[in-house]
Amino acid sequence: MLTRERKDHILAILQRDGRVVAKAVSQQLGLSEDTIRRDLRELAAEGRLQRVHGGALPASAAIASLVRREEVSAAGKVAIGQAAACMVRDGQVVMLDGGTTALQVARHLAPKLRVTVITHSPTVAAELGRHPTIEVELIGGRLFKHSMVSIGAAAVETIARIRADIFFMGVTGIHPELGLTTGDAEEAAIKRAMSRQSAETVVLASREKLGTASPFQIMPLEEVDGLVVEADLPREVLQPYLKLGLSVVRG
Structure with missing residues (x-):
């Protein structure tokens, strides 16, 4: 052969x-x-x-360039962003990851919502800058251009001083056995730090990420609270995640 x-x-x-x-x-x-x-x-x-x-x-298709990722599951990411945004309540401190799905969360936060959003993504911060009642705190550090987020020791030090109610995490791979993964080791470390400082961690799980893996593990699935997925995903696709005790919100 x-x-x-x-x-x-x-x-x-x-x-x-x-x-x-x-x-x-x-x-x-x-x-x-x-x-x-x-x-x-x-x-x-x-x-x-x-x-x-x-x-x-x-x-995972989600390790492609930022421009290419914007084209993958575009409608699904909008639906996930809307569903995740509905989970946010007045008065909360919210950590919001970078990436194309997190940007949709920012775009769909209710117009009169009063929360503080902490993000290491300049793109997400700029989007939230248009919101009339949301306070935005931008975490600094070295810019990781592939994902347009801050990484490095300065970012980790800042995150360690924060206590958030909920963290919406973006990933490139979600697998029942290998857990949550991404394409860069430092980016994975930032996501772990943000999760540690949050009372609840919810993963933004567009369909192209489910059942896939990337080189660097963020954490096992048992360490997060739930997933936000597209409404039309078959139950058999979600069953391995439900068996792990994760809550699943359909967008």
Whole structure:
């Protein structure tokens, strides 16, 4: 079997089963595990999958550029943003992550809402600057241009002095076994810090992120309180997350 044929076969298994086990593929094709692992490495380098111990999982589309991410699940992100915005109550201190879905949360906060929103995203802060009654606190630090958020020691130090009621977290991958993941280690550390300082953490979970993984773990799913998802997601897609005891809000 040619290399391209092997890779197509691996991707077909990934699409069908949601995961690839290197040993099983090697036995099925009568090839060495080293050969299959090499194929997985090359496919991972192409962004076609995410390697994990013993095999691979689907790679998240959410690790693309910011412009490209704005095009992915655009209508679903609006619905998720609306649903998440409805969870916010007057008087709360809200931490709001960066990213395209978090921006939709900012855009849909009620016009007369009186809250304090703390964010490390200049884009989200600029959007909230148009809101007449919301106080905005912008966390500084080194700008991570891929996601347009502040990261680094200065940001972590500022976050450590805050106590928030709720944190709306953006991620690039959500998987029942691997938990919440993203594409950058420092960005993952900022998300953990924001979650630690919040009484409740809710994940903004557009459909392209479910069942996928990115290189850096943020935290296990057991450490968050719930997900906000699109209304039309089949229950069987959500079942693994419901089994973990997460609350699920449909947008």
